[in-house]
Amino acid sequence: MQDINKLKTIAKNIRKDVLTSIAEAGSGHTGGSLGLADVFTSLYFDILNHKPNNPNWEDRDRLILSIGHVAPVLYASLANAGYFNKDELLTLRKLGSRLQGHPGKNHGLPGIELSAGSLGQGLSVSVGLALSAKIDNKSWKVYTILGDGELQEGSVWEAAMSAAHHKLNNIIALIDRNNLQIDGPTNKVMTIEPLYDKWKSFGWNVLKCNGNNILEIINTYKQAQKEKTKPTVIIAKTVMGKGVPDIENNYEWHGKAPTKNQLKLFIKNLY
């Protein structure tokens, strides 16, 4: 594993890039992008088997982002990993940009595995990819990022059922469990608990971790990689807006961009 302090610095840089790019765009999903910075750092700088200078390398692990609205954290991670120049982050959401508001695979940005933005589809695509790897006897894995509000989409459960049925142990999904969605707390908008029991009963290997603790995230992913027969889901408890004390756990920041003045303040307070 990489030096943990180095990884923490990377996560902080990713957060800074997320804030800067969203502020420059004038719109975008700040809360979830910040909350997932530690998960994305763990993936792109430790867990994933990938080659930023050869993004279409056949044997790479696939990162499938089902919640396309947190695109800023994906873009910031890819840029920090060396897929493209960091300057391009400032084109987010602008006309002609490769950094679409929600990821678009055919807009030319290296490292984008899937166009996504309509919730509830990423896990199904992951099932197809994982099945494809099994057919070809390949050892690469599919790392899927799901939202907690997204679990209200019925199609997620169709996908969950089928991943277990086809014994796709090469899927490792992670749920961004920040307990918040646009209308408020998930338990008020639509109850999704008991999550652990639900996924267990659907035939999955279920793990939990603190999704803002890089060491814990990496260890949980490593444990998931050892699973022999079942797909794994990691329920990762995260804090929406993590790293910026001014907006942490405030669901109003799900889809809001910082103003130029707020940006200065948020970056100053970033930890």
Place this chain on the structure above:
Amino acid sequence: MFRQKDTIPTRVGFGEGLKTLGKKYNNIIALGADITKSVNLNTFAEQFPQRFFSFGISEQNIVGVAAGLALGGKIPFFSTYGVFAAIRTTDQIRISVCYNNLPVKIGGAHAGISVGADGATHQALEDIAIMRVLPNMTILSPCDATQTKLATIASVEQVKGPVYIRFGREAVPDFTPNNLNFIVGKGQELIQGNDVTIISTGHLTWEAIIAAEKLKHQKINARVINIHTIKPIDKNIIIKAAKETNAIVTAEEHQIIGGLGSAVAEITSKNFPVPIEFIGMNDKFGESGTPNQLLTKYKMKSKNIITAVKQVLKRKNTFAKK
């Protein structure tokens, strides 16, 4: 003239085409949605069990799975009744398949009112309209079993992106010769004529042929064009027909709104406006009945095409005087 060789459901052509593809290419995968036998996926499943995967009754999931398989370098087919294949899954097809522009091939079975006794819930009469508005989508609507086999093969060999192949349940006349070329995007002039053009797709092409033969006895020479590719549609053959015959009747087992007729009207109104009459479902749901009873009740038989031809010829004359 075209002669009926046999009576075969077009879905059989789909199964045959898929079997041919399976033998030829080892990256063809089929996904089952519980009704594999009914949509003729079973022959592929029996012959290539390692390349057939059952997903049960979960159409939305299957579309995403197909997209994932395509990302992994496979060419996945899935098929179920058109009402589910195209309509229950529209958002998944729009984003996971079309926006990603992936080679997912969708078999829309049991299309049209001729599904019969199952009634409105199972009669796909809106699928063309819905698939037609999706960027990157190709829509194939072959006219008989022989052509459906060719269309299925062409969906892989001639199209890189997503394809929706539409076919029916009932045994219908099989009349196209095996050597009739299938080129995606090219309409087929089956019968020559310069008084009026009947542009048809799917099962109704046979009705169009019968109508043209009867009209000939009444000294009306109807051109018959079979449109097996609804998208991208053959603009040239349609504009040429408009210019040379000055009157068009379209015929399809589909809602008039948004279907083949709409596609034809979009082209003529921009390039060479002529009177058009539309044969199809007139903004209604279907019901139970035998295919013949339903096609008769909802005016999709050759006699209705003949009536529409006479109507459009009247308008053609008035139109010419203006």
